Amino acid sequence: MYINKLIKPNVYSLSAYEAKEIPCKIKLDANESPYGLSDKALSDLRSLKSQRLFTTLNKYPDPQANNLKKKASKYFGVRLEKILHGNGSDELIYYLITTFGGPVLYPVPTFSMYVIITQALGEEKIEIKLDERFDLNLEKILEAIKKEKPKLIFLSSPNNPTGNCFSTDKILRIIEITSEKSIVLVDEAYQPFASEKGFLPMLDDYKNLVILRTLSKVGLAGLRVGFLIADENIINQVNKVRLPFNINSLSQAIAAIALNDKRALKARIKYIVSERERLYEDMSKIRGIMPYPSEANFILFRVKDSDKAYNELLKRGILVRNMKGVVNGCLRVTVGTPEENRIFIDALKGIINKM
Ligand SMILES: *Cc1c(COP(=O)(O)O)cnc(C)c1O
Numbered sequence: 001m002y003i004n005k006l007i008k009p010n011v012y013s014l015s016a017y018e019a020k021e022i023p024c025k026i027k028l029d030a031n032e033s034p035y036g037l038s039d040k041a042l043s044d045l046r047s048l049k050s051q052r053l054f055t056t057l058n059k060y061p062d063p064q065a066n067n068l069k070k071k072a073s074k075y076f077g078v079r080l081e082k083i084l085h086g087n088g089s090d091e092l093i094y095y096l097i098t099t100f101g102g103p104v105l106y107p108v109p110t111f112s113m114y115v116i117i118t119q120a121l122g123e124e125k126i127e128i129k130l131d132e133r134f135d136l137n138l139e140k141i142l143e144a145i146k147k148e149k150p151k152l153i154f155l156s157s158p159n160n161p162t163g164n165c166f167s168t169d170k171i172l173r174i175i176e177i178t179s180e181k182s183i184v185l186v187d188e189a190y191q192p193f194a195s196e197k198g199f200l201p202m203l204d205d206y207k208n209l210v211i212l213r214t215l216s217k218v219g220l221a222g223l224r225v226g227f228l229i230a231d232e233n234i235i236n237q238v239n240k241v242r243l244p245f246n247i248n249s250l251s252q253a254i255a256a257i258a259l260n261d262k263r264a265l266k267a268r269i270k271y272i273v274s275e276r277e278r279l280y281e282d283m284s285k286i287r288g289i290m291p292y293p294s295e296a297n298f299i300l301f302r303v304k305d306s307d308k309a310y311n312e313l314l315k316r317g318i319l320v321r322n323m324k325g326v327v328n329g330c331l332r333v334t335v336g337t338p339e340e341n342r343i344f345i346d347a348l349k350g351i352i353n354k355m
Contacts, residue, residue, distance in 0.1 A: 010122040017116060025317030026343060028334040031160070031190075031298050033219035033272065037254070038264030044257045053253050061249035068252045071259040072227055076200060076213065081232045084239055087246045089189060089214040089226030090117075096152060096210070096228070097121050098241045100183055105150035107136055109326045111160045111187065126150055134162040134292070136170045145178060153178065156187040158194050161323055161332045163294030165194055175206050183234070187212045190296035192269045193276070200229065207231050217297055218265055220258055223251040272297050276335045282345045288352040298334045304355055306331055312351040318344055 004012060022029075037045070044050065065085040073080040086092035094117050097104060102123030106114045107130045118125045126144050131137045136155070144150070153174060157166045175184045188211055191198040199211050214226040225247060228238060247255075258265065280299055283291040291301040303309045306329050310322040313331075321332040333344060 008122065010119050014116065014119055017112075022314070022319055024314065024319035026336065026340045027319050028336050028340065028344060029319045029321040029332075030221070031217055031296070031334045032221045033217065033268065033297070034335075034337045034340065035219050035268050035271075037219070037258055038261050038268075040264060041254075041257050041261045044260070045254065050253065050257070053249065057249065059249075061245050061247060061252055063244045065247055065252050068225070068247070068256045068259075071256045075259045075262055076227070076229065078200065078203065078229055082203070082229055082235060084228040084230075084235045084242065085247055086226040086228060086242075087251075088216060088224040089187070089212045089228075091224075091246060092212060092226050092228040092238075093117050093154075093185075093187075094121075095238050095241050096183070096185060097123055099238045100151045102152065103148055103150040104152045104154060105141070105144060105148070105182075106154040106156075107141070107159075107166075109159075109161060109323075110154070111156045111189075112326075114154045130159075130162070134159065134164050136166045136174075138170045138173060141174060142177065145174070145182065150182050153182050153184045154187060155185065156189065158190040158295040160190065160296065161298070161300050161321070161326060161330075163190075163292055163296045163298060163300050165196055165295050168196065171199070172202075175209055179206065179208050181208075183208050183210055185210045185212060189214050189217055192218055193273055193297050194295040196295075203229065203231075207233075210234060215255055215258065218269060220255060223255050223258075225251055225255040272335050275338060275341060278338075279333075279335055279341045279345070282341075283348070286345075286349055286352055288355065289348070298332050300327065300330050300332050302330050303352070308355065309348070309351055313344075313347055316347045318347055320344075 069080050069083050069085055072083055090113050093113055097117055103126050104118045104123055105126040108127045115125060126148055128137055128140050128144055155171060186199045188198050203209060210230040212228055280291055283301060289301050289303045291299050310331055313320055323330040323332055
């Protein structure tokens, strides 16, 4: 097909992100929260004031998303000028690479969008394997920084799909050694579920530190709202490549209402963390599988025949993520409701017993 010859080689060699919907009864494959908007948020939404929202859909959304950013500013405890809003944090990753270019360095295995977007934008990638404990291989990373001078360094901590936080000391070493040379992105999609504080308190100490937060893993994946938090100079530059109306008015308004109910968000996060601990304990007791400790809302686990285990779970209506090609021999399960987790554990026990 002549069309193929017209396509940029870096795009032609990509494969589309697997967006297939696999029918299932219990969906534990995408690290979504089992809980959506709080009752308070829902009733705020139903209130008279928000009805205006639906009668003004003929107008473009607020390009600056000021009300949403105000709420985010309060929620995260950072000045509004340090926040850039994205249609999910995926979009903000896109904008970062568009703004700074490559090479882009990241450890592997990690979040798949880093490689997809780097390649889509035709930039160079530097992939450094994690060590056997899934922590950063500092020596190799420092070596690559010196030799290949990456513009951007992406660190997902807690890391997807391994679930662990990288060592804070190692991250700080990387930020310090690259000051005035590279931008270091700490992707905190799962930070709310972690025992450590994360990097927001260090924002003022490091001009090259950029933090990514999202509402997707805490109950609002359908809205597509993420935030880039960084020094004002960085925000102003990245804002130049942002599409003017990137978050639609419904998402802006609903996310603002959800962020306003900080108590409900925090309570749900705490509940999911306690469920994760229970799930981990139950999984640890199953002979024949090996779960990895997690600081996120999912658990990576090793199982003898991962393809078979995946398929057997799906036969019982339970969808998890097969990590084949990313962490071979492993599956990743999202923490669900207590009932979903119990059904998952029972199914897993039965399958392993027969294997
Ligand atoms: C899920 C995930 C995101 C995606 O965020 P969106 O805001 O939904 O685009 C970003 N980073 C990591 C590490 C993730 O796992």
